Amino acid sequence: MLTRADRPLRLAFLGTRGIPAGYSGFETCAEQLGVRLVERGHQVTVYCREHFQTEPRDSYLGVRLVTFPVVRHKYLETLHHTIVSGVHALTEGYDAVLTFIAGNSVVAWIPRLAGVPVALHVDGLDWRRRKWPEPAKRYLRFAERLSRHTANVVVTDSHAVVDFYRRTYGFEPTYIPYGSEVRRRPPGETLARFGLEPGRYILFVGRLVPENCAHHLVEAFRGLDTGMKCVIVGDAPYVEAYQTALRATDDPRVVFTGYVFGDGYAELSSSAYAFVETSEVGGTHPALLEAMGSGSAVIVNDTAENLETIAGAGLAYDGRSGGAALREVLKGLLDDPARRDVLAAAAKARVDATYAWEAVTDRYEELFREMVRRRRGGAAPPGPSSAGS
Numbered sequence: 191m192l193t194r195a196d197r198p199l200r201l202a203f204l205g206t207r208g209i210p211a212g213y214s215g216f217e218t219c220a221e222q223l224g225v226r227l228v229e230r231g232h233q234v235t236v237y238c239r240e241h242f243q244t245e246p247r248d249s250y251l252g253v254r255l256v257t258f259p260v261v262r263h264k265y266l267e268t269l270h271h272t273i274v275s276g277v278h279a280l281t282e283g284y285d286a287v288l289t290f291i292a293g294n295s296v297v298a299w300i301p302r303l304a305g306v307p308v309a310l311h312v313d314g315l316d317w318r319r320r321k322w323p324e325p326a327k328r329y330l331r332f333a334e335r336l337s338r339h340t341a342n343v344v345v346t347d348s349h350a351v352v353d354f355y356r357r358t359y360g361f362e363p364t365y366i367p368y369g370s371e372v373r374r375r376p377p378g379e380t381l382a383r384f385g386l387e388p389g390r391y392i393l394f395v396g397r398l399v400p401e402n403c404a405h406h407l408v409e410a411f412r413g414l415d416t417g418m419k420c421v422i423v424g425d426a427p428y429v430e431a432y433q434t435a436l437r438a439t440d441d442p443r444v445v446f447t448g449y450v451f452g453d454g455y456a457e458l459s460s461s462a463y464a465f466v467e468t469s470e471v472g473g474t475h476p477a478l479l480e481a482m483g484s485g486s487a488v489i490v491n492d493t494a495e496n497l498e499t500i501a502g503a504g505l506a507y508d509g510r511s512g513g514a515a516l517r518e519v520l521k522g523l524l525d526d527p528a529r530r531d532v533l534a535a536a537a538k539a540r541v542d543a544t545y546a547w548e549a550v551t552d553r554y555e556e557l558f559r560e561m562v563r564r565r566r567g568g569a570a571p572p573g574p575s576s577a578g579s
Contacts, residue, residue: 198284199558202301204275205268205311207450208238208257209250211380215368215476216290216313223288223367226551228252237275247537268293276300286558288345292316293330297339298467302342312363318471320400321429332579334358342561348473350494366554368474369547372483373456380454381461384421384445388534391419391445392520393462393486395455395477396469397426400432403468403491408439409513416524420444439547464523464530466516468498470509473497479545479555482537487530489519501544503536506552539546 203220211217224234228251236250238257248255256278260271272294279287279301287301292312301308316322317330334355337344344363346352356362373469377388392411396402401483403421411420425448426433437446450458454566459465465481467490478499482488491509500506505523523530 196307198233199227199285199562200233200235201227202235202237202282202287203290203292203420204237204279204287204301205272205347206236206323206536207242208255209236209253210384215351215474216311216509219368219478220290221250222371222381222547223551223554225251226547230551230555232555235284237271237278237492247313257421262333262488269297270314271574273297273300279306280304286561288558289341290555292337293333295333295340297340298337299340300364305565307342308340309343309345309364309557309561310337311339311345311347312351312355313345313346313348313473314473315351318401324363332546333546340374341556344436345557346473347359348498350498351473364557366557367545367550368476369550370476370479370481370483370541370545371547372541373481374460374484375457379462380420380450380457380554384447385546386421386458386461390460390461391421391462393421393423393458393461394463394483395423395465396467396475397437398422398424399426399429401471403470403512404511404525405436405510406468406491406513408436409467410516411441411521412439412513413444414517414518414520414524416443418443418463418524421447421458421462423455425449425452459486462486465521466520468509468516469496470560473543474573479541483541483545485534485538486532487523488537489523501540504533517524563573 205214206220209217209221211257220236224236227234235254235256238255240257240259243257258274260267261526280303281382281517285310288296289308290311298308298310312507316523317327338361345366345370348362350367352365394404394407398404407420420443459481465486465488467475467478470491470493473495488504490500490504490506492506505519507519523531
């Protein structure tokens with residue numbers, strides 16, 4: 191018989207667009223954790239936004255889906271959906287709630303009205319993103335500061351973010367790494383569709399927004415003497431001007447694929463000569479981990495978060511110098527295939543040792559159980575100031 195400490199938990203994930211994942215790392219995290227926790231006997235609900243669901247469904251691989259329509263607005267959509275989801279969660283009898291995105295801290299407390307403990311995943315420092323106007327940046331800084339008061343536990347997947355919160359706000363979020371699911375796929379229809387050859391292209395994957403700096407890679411290819419192609423995978427709403435400028439290149443080696451998911455994405459990741467993570471903001475980037483795990487050598491913008499992720503198992507360029515600096519690093523890697531192979535092996539070993547989703551799920555499962563134990567024991571919930579990294 192299961193003890194009270196070991197019985198299955200009723201859990202809910204709020205703040206994402208929903209699953210199956212088809213947009214960003216938050217959705218991937220919700221899917222990977224949710225499915226694995228269900229396999230371990232827990233009941234998991236993921237709250238979804240109606241317009242991101244490609245087909246009506248009330249469950250996915252055992253995870254219960256609750257879907258609501260939302261206000262379609264660049265600045266209000268996430269917050270509106272999290273409020274609606276939090277209110278719904280009040281009467282569902284959950285044991286614990288995981289809410290994603292620091293900007294949701296202002297409403298993360300809603301499930302606590304029913305005595306349900308809440309963990310808030312703050313990811314990277316979202317206010318650094320160029321897409322936000324100054325009022326939005328101030329709001330996000332306020333939300334970061336507020337997070338220790340509205341959630342029982344604050345979680346992040348980057349030691350660099352832990353350090354920032356400690357220095358800036360005087361408390362340490364709980365560190366739990368992001369996970370990586372590696373799905374190697376042989377060359378096939380996707381490569382053929384985009385005119386690509388295995389091992390003959392450099393890959394970028396991400397939302398095409400200014401702070402993800404895909405333009406660094408496009409600029410780096412300008413003047414780079416190589417027959418390899420530059421493959422840009424991704425898209426994004428609300429940034430038409432940036433994307434128009436990005437796609438204006440007349441270099442025939444640069445290929446824009448738009449969004450590619452599932453087996454097609456795994457195929458592209460598996461056959462790249464190298465992967466470039468150009469983002470200047472954020473915590474642990476899922477696409478970077480997936481590229482490392484699938485056997486690509488990686489080059490990253492030298493942010494603290496990116497350098498933490500590769501831990502020496504890759505190369506870095508000076509992000510402040512942009513495409514010119516990246517070009518030099520790319521040239522060195524293209525000229526030395528043997529070094530590329532060594533770096534690819536080191537990157538895969540790094541992911542296998544540190545970022546396996548099963549190990550990440552272990553950490554979250556224990557976090558949820560600890561939150562429930564403290565709630566039932568009448569003790570104060572596990573506040574982020576006491577949560578070590």
